[in-house]
Amino acid sequence: MAPSLTEVTIHQSTGISIDSPTLQRKPEAPKLPKIGPAYPFYLPYFDTAEKFPAWEDFEHTDPGLRADPAKPHLLAKDVQRKDLCPYIGTELKNVQLSQLSKEGLDEVALFVAERKMVIFRDQDFKDIGPDRQIEIVRYFGPLHRHLTSANVKGYPEFNIVYRDAEDDYLLRFLGGNSTSFTTWHSDISYERQPPGTTLLFMLEPPAMGSDTIFASQVEAYNRLSPEFKKRLEGLKALHSSIFDAKKSAKMGRPVRREPIETEHPVVRQHPVTGEKALFINPIFTNRIVGFKAEESEYLLKFLFDHMTKGADFQVRATYEPGTVVVWDNRVVLHSGTTDSLTSERRHAVRLASQAEAPIPA
Secondary structure, three states: OOOOOOOEEEOOOOOOEEEOOEOOOOOOOOOOOOOOOOOHHHOOEOOOOOOOOOOOOOOOOOHHHHOOOOOOOOOOOOOEEEEOOOOOOEEEEOOOHHHOOHHHHHHHHHHHHHHOEEEEOOOOHHHOOHHHHHHHHHOOOOEOOOOOOOEEOOEOOOEEEEEOOOOOHHHHHHOOOOOOOOOOEOOOOOOOOOEEEEEEEEEEOOOOOOOEEEEEHHHHHHOOOHHHHHHHOOOEEEEEOHHHHHHHHHOOOOOOOOOOEEEEEOEEEOOOOOOEEEOOOOOOEEEEOOOOHHHHHHHHHHHHHHHHHOHHHEEEEOOOOOOEEEEEOOOEEEEEOOOOOOOOOEEEEEEEEEOOOOEEO
């Protein structure tokens, strides 16, 4: 006999009490309000009407040339230092970038050139304001303004790196038809004077993942045979911003300057350390100058594989609140990783100081 409207039965498989004929459900928990970005000032800004003039060449003197090799201002007694790999990467604690003197910043330039990438923990950098942030990084050289990337209204020097559950510009830019979104490159290598000392400060890191991988191109060069090195030295490669410009325009994003193509030496020499490094990358380098198409493709494929798969000269920079990562863009490749949960926000800002035109080895 079917139960009456007042009879109660127990569902055998779940043990849930039901009043037939309708299921008595618990009231839904109230939806929590969506929490917005902690640093809304640095949200991505795109203005398709924004235009920049072409870059003019300038004389560059690297601050690392002035630095005390002992680095007494940067590496004081209470500073905690942890080297991550013999060839690249150091983590520092108990030193504030925002409080360093000019002598200390000179030592930062030298130390970053030597270690290729340095992670500064527990920094107040994200909270000192945009003008002071720009002032500090500009000490290393004129600040780059990006051809296509998101910036901050009124502050075109900032390059905003942002993703959350609703906005993932990077993945849309790269396209979805790929098994991996690893994108090894050195930043904006197509410029006549690409960046040297480059700084990224984290505003909101995800709980885990979304690290940045760095690879030493000094060590990548050192691993090659003497005869192969001889063949590379003197070669030039073409670096291009045309793909970036076309893709940005197709997405309705800005193209702030005319795209350019620039020839750079395949092997460059650092002006401070004197080290030689490979200077090509899979994103912006199109071909070897003077080679036929098949020859160029064959050589670049070998070099790209060698440069990006050498796990024994690579490190991962992990992010915490207050982390600042500084690298020397002349002698490293890097790639972001997209392994954090897509529901989490990753919000960071990059400031890149331009350096000298690459010096042939």
